[in-house]
Structure formats: structure tokens, C-alpha cells
Amino acid sequence: MLHRNLALHTDLYLPRWMYIYWKQGRHNERVVFDLYYRSNPFSGGYVVFAGLQNIVHYLENVSFTEEDIRYLKQQLDFEDEFADVLRNFKFTGSLYSVREGEVIFPNEQVVRIESTIFEAKLFQTALLNIANHESLIATKYARIRQAAPNETLLEGGARRAQGVDAAYYGTRAAYIAGFDVTSLVSAGRDFDVPTGGTMEHADIQFHDEELEAFRSFAEMYPDNTSLLIDTYDTLKSGLPNAITVAKELEAKGYRLKSVRLDSGDLAYLSKRARKALNAAGLDYVKIVVSGDLDEYVIQDLRMQGAEADTFLVGTRGITAYEQPALGMVYKLVAREGADGKLKPVIKVSSSKVKTTTPHKKELYRIIDNETGKFKGDYIALADEPVETYNEIDLIDVRDPAFRIKTRNFSVKRLLVPIFQDGERVYDLPNATDIRAYHHEQMNGLWEEYKRLRLPEVYSVTFSKPLWDLKLEMIRQTRIPK
Amino acid sequence: MLHRNLALHTDLYLPRWMYIYWKQGRHNERVVFDLYYRSNPFSGGYVVFAGLQNIVHYLENVSFTEEDIRYLKQQLDFEDEFADVLRNFKFTGSLYSVREGEVIFPNEQVVRIESTIFEAKLFQTALLNIANHESLIATKYARIRQAAPNETLLEGGARRAQGVDAAYYGTRAAYIAGFDVTSLVSAGRDFDVPTGGTMEHADIQFHDEELEAFRSFAEMYPDNTSLLIDTYDTLKSGLPNAITVAKELEAKGYRLKSVRLDSGDLAYLSKRARKALNAAGLDYVKIVVSGDLDEYVIQDLRMQGAEADTFLVGTRGITAYEQPALGMVYKLVAREGADGKLKPVIKVSSSKVKTTTPHKKELYRIIDNETGKFKGDYIALADEPVETYNEIDLIDVRDPAFRIKTRNFSVKRLLVPIFQDGERVYDLPNATDIRAYHHEQMNGLWEEYKRLRLPEVYSVTFSKPLWDLKLEMIRQTRIPK
Incomplete structure (x- = not known):
């Protein structure tokens, strides 16, 4: 997708309203x-x-x-003068975003765009599409990483992904979230992710005998051979043949890298395989397991004492199988008033969670000076001098009656400037650096927030001025006459 | 994605084994x-x-x-001579496939590739990735079409799709499966799908009053105005304001197209809206409903008497929410023997369903001459003269003891030649033609197979020679010594 022009990757109503605002002479108003x-x-x-x-x-x-x-002219029936406006379109606004790999929480504005209404409208579909997809998949893989903190994790879901982009960027997301290796060559190359993999049943079938297929691999890659041992019979054929090849490799001064189990009961077979390998003096040969793995199956396998050094994750990682969509939204929170100044905007809904939080805001992470762990996040109006505070009154978003004061903290501003007045001011880190950054952030998060099921709810709080503004705006919202 | 070069969109083990086969001098063997x-x-x-x-x-x-x-040389450590082989790589084989829009069933070979092992290996990841994704999404939308056979269906899930491709090709899949309109402009243009859409809450908020926002739309698009009426209060504000605008449009000789409900109880609100619109003499104004719709919610809404002329489907369609992956596989079924002839290959598994069906085969649809409906599908060895048969003995794949004879039928060969010896011999139909073809095929399928829950199982049968071959090969499969 890199460098594709996606101007028309937008829902039709967005350019339609761009045109309406232009006709109204309002398209350059700031939002x-x-x-x-x-x-x-x-x-x-x-x-x-x-x-x-x-x-x-x-x-x-x-x-x-x-x-x-x-094409747009056909769809929207606009005059030629507007065509010129489109011809000259480029992003001239400002964008602030949390870093890739950042750990984020509900209701935090993680991207903030300040531009004309004309520009901001157009970007909605693409920004949501990209952020929803990549954040969802990174989150899924981070959960799998938690379930297997010490094992090698191999991503291999490309064939089941929702299209080519989903495979490619999903693999990048896996790497950012802590996976070690990918089988997808294009992603390996473009994001500098180590690549790996074994063989498939067809490679066994293409040879007259399993042992012959194993030897083909070992002969070509004596220091990097991984054998799939479940084609005929894992314990009676695959495993003994793998041991034979491992011994032949030893005789030549090499070591078999791993055997892979892809079917049958992975807990049972892996224990039997470990035992047989150890008995043959091959305790260095790793065991790779695969087959519809996710964080829950991995937890269960570990609980059952499965002997797995590497988990190969496919379908359930790359598609975020349990919940394949993230519901990020893109909401107007301020617009230019008649006086040329930004004024807050709210959308009140009978559904409390759908009521927006008005105005231009900053997002801060409160970090405990003693432990280095996160105490919670803090959302304040953009002009509050939070960085100079020694004490903060944290108003819980979910239950504003609940407030705590905190001291002895540092604040970290999470939204970093990416574009300012159309100029990029941010250097994109590579995937390896993002991965390291993500890893650090996960370390800042107490364990209770990382529990796979029923985690403790991380504290997202408002500043008093922001809370007062929101409350006042809810109060003032009347059905327009 | 069109015309991207995806040579490296492959799992690493595939080029690795291409290299091994080349070193073994076997890369040109046919499979x-x-x-x-x-x-x-x-x-x-x-x-x-x-x-x-x-x-x-x-x-x-x-x-x-x-x-x-x-990059591949780095990963696979091959000699320069092999680099030349890659430099000259192109597809020289044959590909047969069912048409897009075809209704297919478990265990039917819907794409058959005949080429060198060298070529066939490389294509695996991309072919599966593409076919799995697009078939999954088309299937999901076909189900939604069944739940709403007479309503207008609008696709609008781009912002929640798993990446840009998923949105774009998912929209095409929706159209093929019977959707009428898309909100995604790029897909509308490239696949010639009608585009549509309304407005969003931000467009209301960007105006001082809801009525003013409605009028902006109506003024610009008097014959194509669709108003979102749930921003403040659907019944007390949105609906009366929409009626005001509808009357203003009538005075100018236009008709308001529709109102849209996006929150609250859609069944209740749509009935109230219909009543109010009718009472105002606006029975022609359509009602669009949206909000996490899928085939089940639509069924429920219809059962509850919801008044909806158009369903806008988002997240749950574009991601196939309930089951976001299809498990298509790519299996070796025949390879060139020492005599230069194709010989069947089987993979036997303790899991019956994972045992492959050997050899080069054709797939036929048996169509009843009286009703024009499908009697079932028939898989035969490639050299069987099925088209000349007056009577067929259908052996049920799931229970071979169950056989029926059928007469008075036509057979339709489902696999059509797409490439022969590297040359494309098939003209790609456009999405509109594919949509029409799909619609015809759905009409050939008895209703019981289309039930959303607990459908009758469609009959997929084997020819006697194929069945005998499979049975014999299972019998002969021994664990190699």
C-alpha cells in the first residue's frame, strides 16, 4: 500500500459535504x-x-x-471551479498522534487532527480504516505474546488474512507486538523482520518417502533444518525419521534445528517428541507447534505441560478471529467560531459512552517516579500547563465522583506532532524500534491490566477544567428549535 | 492491488523448496x-x-x-545460477477455476492448477490469500442479501475493514453477492458500483442547527437528499425537521429521498418514522437503517415489523464478523511419474476430512431438466466422459454407502479454462456480469440449502472410478520404512 494515492478511498458523503461546505464558503473554517x-x-x-x-x-x-x-464530478454533479479546488488539494493542517506501539485505552484521543473542515472531512475513511486494522491486529498479537512470554513466536497467517494488505501489515503489527519471526517474505523484507518456516505435506508427498524429503532439506540447509513430522504418523514415522536425520547431521558437524507438529493432540505429541529427542541425545532440537493457535490455546497447552519452544500462529492472529473489528471513531470536537477562535463542540447521546468529549485536548501519561509504572492517563484541555504540576486531581471518566490526588509523578505527553501546517516534523521509526518502544511500554503497565480475561480497568482521568466544560456543555445542549 | 507484483507475497518455505527442487533437478516435473x-x-x-x-x-x-x-538470496543462500532461474520466472502452466459468483460446496476443487512443481509452489500463499478473503466476504454478503431479498442494500464498512484491500475488494464482493450501492468511492469507480450515502453527525454539529444542516444538503442535492435524523432526538427533532425539509422540497417540485436511523431502537423508531412521514403525505420518503447490522439482526428487525427500505451494512459484513476466515487449502493431488505420466497422490490423515482426494479431476453440476434446479455436484476423474452420460450413479462423499441414480439431467462443467500453457484464454467479466451470474446460480439452488441456520446439506458426490481410486490409495498407504 505504501505510496498509493488513496484520495478516493473515502465514503461518498465526505467529498459530498466538502463540496457543500465549499459552496457555502465555509470550507476553510478550522476544526x-x-x-x-x-x-x-x-x-x-x-x-x-x-x-x-x-x-x-x-x-x-x-x-x-x-x-x-x-469520476467525482459524475457522482456529485459539481461545477468546474470545484474541480480546480480538488486539483490543488493537499494536506496543509496539523496532525498529532501517539507513537506506534503505544499502549492506549478507551476514550483517549490517540490522533488529533487540526485543519480546515475541507481537509479533515476527506481523511476520515482512510484514517479509521488504517488505524482500526493495524491497532486491532497489534493488540491481538500482544495478547498472544503475553501468553507465551519466553517462547519464540512465528507469524504465518498470510493465506487466511483478509486480503494482501491484511497479511502484509498484519505481519508488521505482529512484529511490533513482539513476534520474532514471519513466514511472509514481502513483510520480512520491507519491515526487516527475520523470516522462517519449515515445509508442507506436499513436500513430503513430492518425494517417494518421508525420510528422503527430510534429507533433501537437511542436505541443503544443514544448519537451518526444521522438519514437519506429522504427514504419515508423527510418533511412528515422522519422529524416528527426524531423529535419523538429526544423527546424520551430527555426523557432519551440524545440528537439526527443530521438528514441527501441526496436527493431533499437540500437548501429548510434544511431550512424547521431547522425550524421544532427549533420549536420543537431541535435547537441543526445538519443537515447533502450530494449528489454530491463539492466546487461549497457548495458555491451555502450557498448563498441560506441552513441550513447545516455538508457537506458529496463523488464522486466529492475522484476522483477530474472536473480534475482527475495532471500533475507532473520528469525531468533531471543536470548530472555528465567528470570532475566529476555536470553540468546543459536543455530541450528546442517550448512550453515555457515545457522548463526545469536547475541545482541543492533550493526553498525558502519569508515571510513578518510584516504580516507573503508569499510574493512569490524564486528559486535559490543550492550554493547561500540566507539565508544571506537582499534584494532580484525577477525575475518573467512568465515575467522576471518584477522584484521587497524585504526587511524585512525571508526566509524559503522549500526542506527538507528526505534521505541522502541512509539513512533516516527525521521523518515522522502523519496525524494530517501534517493537522496542512497545516492549518498554508494556513493562510500564502493571500486570493486572494485562490479564487476558477480566483485567483491572486502567485509569483514564479528566482534568477539572475539562470535566467542568463537558458537564456544562451537556447541560446546555437543547434540541434546536 | 491490481497489477501489483506480488512475487514475494509468499511464505518463505515455498521459494526455499523451489530452490531444493531445482538443485535436485526436479523443478520441471508436472504437478x-x-x-x-x-x-x-x-x-x-x-x-x-x-x-x-x-x-x-x-x-x-x-x-x-x-x-x-x-533479498531472497540473503534468506535462502543460493548460487547465482538460481538467480537467473528466478529472473526468467513466469507462469507457463494451466489454471482452471469456477467462475466468480459461483455457488460452491465443501471438498469441491474450485481451482485446479497444472504446472511445474516450481511454479505451483510459489503461487500457494497468494492464491489462498485472495480466494479465502474474497470468497468469505462474498458469502457473508450473500447471506445478508437472503435476509433482505427486496430491500436496497448499501455497503458502508470501509472504516472497519482489515486494511485498504479488505475494504476495496470486500466492497466488490458485496456487489457481486447482490448489494446495490456502496459508499466507498474507489470501489464504486473501479467496479462500476452505484455509490450513495448520507451525512454524519459532524455535519449537523458543523451547523448551528440541525434544520440548517438539512437545508444545506437539500439545497445542493434536491433530488438526492438523505437526512440523518438521530443527532439530537430522532422523534422530537430529526424527524420533524426532515418533514419540514421534505415539504420545502415539495414546494420546489422535488422529493426528499430518505431519512436515516443510526441509533436507538431501530424497529420502534422506524415504525414511528413511517407513521409520521405517511401522516405528512410523505409515503414516498424511504427509511434507511444502520448500526451493526448482519443477516440475523435484519431478520429480527423484519420479524418485528421494522419499516426499513434500505439496510446499510458496515462492520459485520466487511469483516465477516462471526467467522472472519475461510479455510481454503491448496493440496497436491497428482505428480509426474517416472514414465512422464501424471500419477495420483494422496495425503491420508487420521482426521477423515483432511484426507485428500487424489488425481486430476473435473467438477460437474447436475441440473434437473424439469425444474432447472441443481440436483447436486459430481466430481469425476478428468478423463471420464461425463457429458455423454444419460444416467449417473452418485456416491455421496460423506457416506459412500448412500448412492442414488439420477436421470433426466444436464451436466455443467464448473471448472473453466483460465490459462492454458501460460496463455490466458478467459475474458474476465465485469462485476455487474458476475453479479447477474451469481444471482442466476442462487436461483438454481433450492431454498433449503440457503437457510441461514441449519440448512440442508447439498449433495457432493464422486464418480465410481474416483471413489474406487481414493479407497484403493487409502488402503495402500503404508508408513514408509
């Missing part, structure tokens, strides 16, 4: 939109933000070709 | 691979095949760039 989600996927405790790289590429490349304009 | 799935998604009765267009583009464009070769 602030927030991007956020409302509840954690997988009944978990957090989301891992991903997709910023793609968002940056999108914004840097968005422009309307003549063909785009011709 | 047959079948692509099929094993059980219907969504507990449903069928799958709608999609993805052929992308597969064709993939095969026509696949080639290794110098950069691809450099």
Missing part, C-alpha cells in the same frame, strides 16, 4: 477532530496503537488525479 | 494442485466463490525484480 475507541477488544485491558506509518504515507500522497476528479 | 475448502462458514449451506480476477492479475504480473532476488 479539530479526535480519533479514539470506546471499549477494549477481546474483553482485554488495552489496545496497542499501530498504523501511523501508513497514515503518514496516506497524508503525504493524497491528491486528486484527473480521473478521480472526472 | 496438479487443487484448491478447496472443507466446511461452510457461518454454519451455512454454501460459499460464493470470488477472487478470480485478482488471481488472474497476480499470475499475469508475477515476476522477480532484482531487489526481490537480492
Whole structure:
């Protein structure tokens, strides 16, 4: 997807309203939109933000070709003068975002865009599409990483992903979230992820005998051989043949890398395989298991004493099988008033969680100076001097009656400037650096928030001025006459 | 994705074994691979095949760039002579496939590839990725179409899709499966799908009053205005304001197109809206409903007498929410023997369903001459003269003891030649033609197979020679010494 022009990757109503605002002479009015989600996927405790790289590429490349304009004109029936406006379209606004790999929580604005209404409208579909997808998949893989903190994790779901992008960027998300190896070559190359893999049943069938197939591999890659041992009979054929090949490799001064189990009862077979390998003096040969794995199956396998050094994750990782969509939304929170100043905007809903949080805001992480762990996040109006505070009154978003004071903390501003007035001011880190950053952030999070099921709810709090503003705006909202 | 070169969109073990076969001097041996799935998604009765267009583009464009070769050489440690082999790589084999939009069933080989092992290996990841994704999504939308046979169906899930491809090709799949309109402009343009949409809450908030926002839309698009009426209060504000605008439009000789409900109880609100609109003499104004719809919610809404003319489907369609992956597999079924002739290959598994069906085969649909409905599908060895038969003995794949004879039928060969010896011999139909073809096929299928829950199982049968071959090969399979 890198560097594709996605100007028309948008829902039709967005350019339609761009045109209406232009006709009304309002298209250059300034607005602030927030991007956020409302509840954690997988009944978990957090989301891992991903997709910023793609968002940056999108914004840097968005422009309307003549063909785009011709098609839009057909659909929207606009005059030629508007075609010129589209011809000159480029992003001239500012974008703030949390870093990729950041751990984020419900109702936190993780991307903030400040631009004309004209620009902000267009970006909605693409920004949500990218952030929803990549953050969802990164979160799923982070959960799998938690279930297997010490094992090697191999990503191999490309064939079951929802299209080519989903496989490619899903693999990047897996790596960011802590996976070690991918089988997908394109992603390995472009994101500098180590690649790996074994063989398939067809490779056994293409040889007259299993042992012959194993030897083919070992002969070519004596120091990097991984044998799939379940084609005929794991314990009676695959395993003894693998041991034979391992011994032949030893005789030549090499070591068999691993055997892979892809069917049958993985807990039972892995224990039998470990035993047989050890008995043959091959305790260094690793065991790779695969087959519809996710964080729950991995937990269960570990609980049952399965002997697995590497988990190969496919379908259930790459598609976030249990919950394949994240519900990030993109909401107007402020717009230019008649006086040229930004004024807050609210959408009140009978559903409390759908009521938006007005105005241009900052997002801070409160970090305990003693432990280095996160105490909670703090959302304040953009002009509050939070960084100079020694004490903060944290008002819980879910239950504002509940407030605590905190001291001896540091604050970290989570939204970093990515574009300012159309200029990129942020250097995109590579996937390896994002992975390291993500790892650090996970360490800042107490264990209770990372529990796979029924985690403790992380504290997201408002500043008093923000809380007062929101309350006042809810009170003032009347059905317009 | 069209015309991207996806040579490295492959799992690493595939080029690794291409290299091994080349070193063994076996890379030009002929093979047959079948692509099929094993059980219907969504507990449903069928799958709608999609993805052929992308597969064709993939095969026509696949080639290794110098950069691809450099990277692969690093990963696989091969000699320069092999780099030349990659440089000259192109698809020279044959591909047979069912048409896009075809209704297919478990264990039917819906794509058959005949080529060298060298070529067939490389294609696995991309072919499965494309066919799994697009067929899954088309199937989900076909189910939604069944739940709403007479309503207008609008696709609008791009922002929640698993990446840009998933949104784009998912929209195409929706259209093929019978959706009428899309909100995604790029897909509308490239696949010639009608586009549509309304507005969002931000458009109301960007105006001082709801009525003013409605008027903005109506003024610009007097013959194509659709108003979102739930921003403040659906019944007290949105609906009366929409009626005001409708009357204003009438005074100018126009008609308001529709109102849209996106929150609250859709059944209740739609009935109240219908009543109020009718009472105002606006019985022509359509009602659009949206909000996490899928085939089940639509069924329930209809059962509760909801007044909806159009359903806008998002998240749950574009991601196939309930079951976001289809398990198509790609299996070796025949390879060139020492005598240069194709010989069947089998993989026997303790899991009956994972045992492959050997040899090069054809897939036929048996169509009743009287009703025009499908009697079942028939898989035979490639050299059986099925088209000349007056009577067929159908051996049920799930229970071979169960056989029926059938007469007075026509047979339709479902696998059509797409490539022969590397040349494309098939003209790709456009999405509109595929949609019409799909619609016809759904009409050929008795209702009981289309039931959303607990459908009758469609009959997939084997020819006697194929059945005998499979049985004999299972018997002969011994664990290799």
C-alpha cells in the first residue's frame, strides 16, 4: 500500500459535504477532530496503537488525479471551479498522534487532527480504516505474546488474512507486538523482520518417502533444518525419521534445528517428541507447534505441560478471529467560531459512552517516579500547563465522583506532532524500534491490566477544567428549535 | 492491488523448496494442485466463490525484480545460477477455476492448477490469500442479501475493514453477492458500483442547527437528499425537521429521498418514522437503517415489523464478523511419474476430512431438466466422459454407502479454462456480469440449502472410478520404512 494515492478511498458523503461546505464558503473554517475507541477488544485491558506509518504515507500522497476528479464530478454533479479546488488539494493542517506501539485505552484521543473542515472531512475513511486494522491486529498479537512470554513466536497467517494488505501489515503489527519471526517474505523484507518456516505435506508427498524429503532439506540447509513430522504418523514415522536425520547431521558437524507438529493432540505429541529427542541425545532440537493457535490455546497447552519452544500462529492472529473489528471513531470536537477562535463542540447521546468529549485536548501519561509504572492517563484541555504540576486531581471518566490526588509523578505527553501546517516534523521509526518502544511500554503497565480475561480497568482521568466544560456543555445542549 | 507484483507475497518455505527442487533437478516435473475448502462458514449451506480476477492479475504480473532476488538470496543462500532461474520466472502452466459468483460446496476443487512443481509452489500463499478473503466476504454478503431479498442494500464498512484491500475488494464482493450501492468511492469507480450515502453527525454539529444542516444538503442535492435524523432526538427533532425539509422540497417540485436511523431502537423508531412521514403525505420518503447490522439482526428487525427500505451494512459484513476466515487449502493431488505420466497422490490423515482426494479431476453440476434446479455436484476423474452420460450413479462423499441414480439431467462443467500453457484464454467479466451470474446460480439452488441456520446439506458426490481410486490409495498407504 505504501505510496498509493488513496484520495478516493473515502465514503461518498465526505467529498459530498466538502463540496457543500465549499459552496457555502465555509470550507476553510478550522476544526479539530479526535480519533479514539470506546471499549477494549477481546474483553482485554488495552489496545496497542499501530498504523501511523501508513497514515503518514496516506497524508503525504493524497491528491486528486484527473480521473478521480472526472469520476467525482459524475457522482456529485459539481461545477468546474470545484474541480480546480480538488486539483490543488493537499494536506496543509496539523496532525498529532501517539507513537506506534503505544499502549492506549478507551476514550483517549490517540490522533488529533487540526485543519480546515475541507481537509479533515476527506481523511476520515482512510484514517479509521488504517488505524482500526493495524491497532486491532497489534493488540491481538500482544495478547498472544503475553501468553507465551519466553517462547519464540512465528507469524504465518498470510493465506487466511483478509486480503494482501491484511497479511502484509498484519505481519508488521505482529512484529511490533513482539513476534520474532514471519513466514511472509514481502513483510520480512520491507519491515526487516527475520523470516522462517519449515515445509508442507506436499513436500513430503513430492518425494517417494518421508525420510528422503527430510534429507533433501537437511542436505541443503544443514544448519537451518526444521522438519514437519506429522504427514504419515508423527510418533511412528515422522519422529524416528527426524531423529535419523538429526544423527546424520551430527555426523557432519551440524545440528537439526527443530521438528514441527501441526496436527493431533499437540500437548501429548510434544511431550512424547521431547522425550524421544532427549533420549536420543537431541535435547537441543526445538519443537515447533502450530494449528489454530491463539492466546487461549497457548495458555491451555502450557498448563498441560506441552513441550513447545516455538508457537506458529496463523488464522486466529492475522484476522483477530474472536473480534475482527475495532471500533475507532473520528469525531468533531471543536470548530472555528465567528470570532475566529476555536470553540468546543459536543455530541450528546442517550448512550453515555457515545457522548463526545469536547475541545482541543492533550493526553498525558502519569508515571510513578518510584516504580516507573503508569499510574493512569490524564486528559486535559490543550492550554493547561500540566507539565508544571506537582499534584494532580484525577477525575475518573467512568465515575467522576471518584477522584484521587497524585504526587511524585512525571508526566509524559503522549500526542506527538507528526505534521505541522502541512509539513512533516516527525521521523518515522522502523519496525524494530517501534517493537522496542512497545516492549518498554508494556513493562510500564502493571500486570493486572494485562490479564487476558477480566483485567483491572486502567485509569483514564479528566482534568477539572475539562470535566467542568463537558458537564456544562451537556447541560446546555437543547434540541434546536 | 491490481497489477501489483506480488512475487514475494509468499511464505518463505515455498521459494526455499523451489530452490531444493531445482538443485535436485526436479523443478520441471508436472504437478496438479487443487484448491478447496472443507466446511461452510457461518454454519451455512454454501460459499460464493470470488477472487478470480485478482488471481488472474497476480499470475499475469508475477515476476522477480532484482531487489526481490537480492533479498531472497540473503534468506535462502543460493548460487547465482538460481538467480537467473528466478529472473526468467513466469507462469507457463494451466489454471482452471469456477467462475466468480459461483455457488460452491465443501471438498469441491474450485481451482485446479497444472504446472511445474516450481511454479505451483510459489503461487500457494497468494492464491489462498485472495480466494479465502474474497470468497468469505462474498458469502457473508450473500447471506445478508437472503435476509433482505427486496430491500436496497448499501455497503458502508470501509472504516472497519482489515486494511485498504479488505475494504476495496470486500466492497466488490458485496456487489457481486447482490448489494446495490456502496459508499466507498474507489470501489464504486473501479467496479462500476452505484455509490450513495448520507451525512454524519459532524455535519449537523458543523451547523448551528440541525434544520440548517438539512437545508444545506437539500439545497445542493434536491433530488438526492438523505437526512440523518438521530443527532439530537430522532422523534422530537430529526424527524420533524426532515418533514419540514421534505415539504420545502415539495414546494420546489422535488422529493426528499430518505431519512436515516443510526441509533436507538431501530424497529420502534422506524415504525414511528413511517407513521409520521405517511401522516405528512410523505409515503414516498424511504427509511434507511444502520448500526451493526448482519443477516440475523435484519431478520429480527423484519420479524418485528421494522419499516426499513434500505439496510446499510458496515462492520459485520466487511469483516465477516462471526467467522472472519475461510479455510481454503491448496493440496497436491497428482505428480509426474517416472514414465512422464501424471500419477495420483494422496495425503491420508487420521482426521477423515483432511484426507485428500487424489488425481486430476473435473467438477460437474447436475441440473434437473424439469425444474432447472441443481440436483447436486459430481466430481469425476478428468478423463471420464461425463457429458455423454444419460444416467449417473452418485456416491455421496460423506457416506459412500448412500448412492442414488439420477436421470433426466444436464451436466455443467464448473471448472473453466483460465490459462492454458501460460496463455490466458478467459475474458474476465465485469462485476455487474458476475453479479447477474451469481444471482442466476442462487436461483438454481433450492431454498433449503440457503437457510441461514441449519440448512440442508447439498449433495457432493464422486464418480465410481474416483471413489474406487481414493479407497484403493487409502488402503495402500503404508508408513514408509
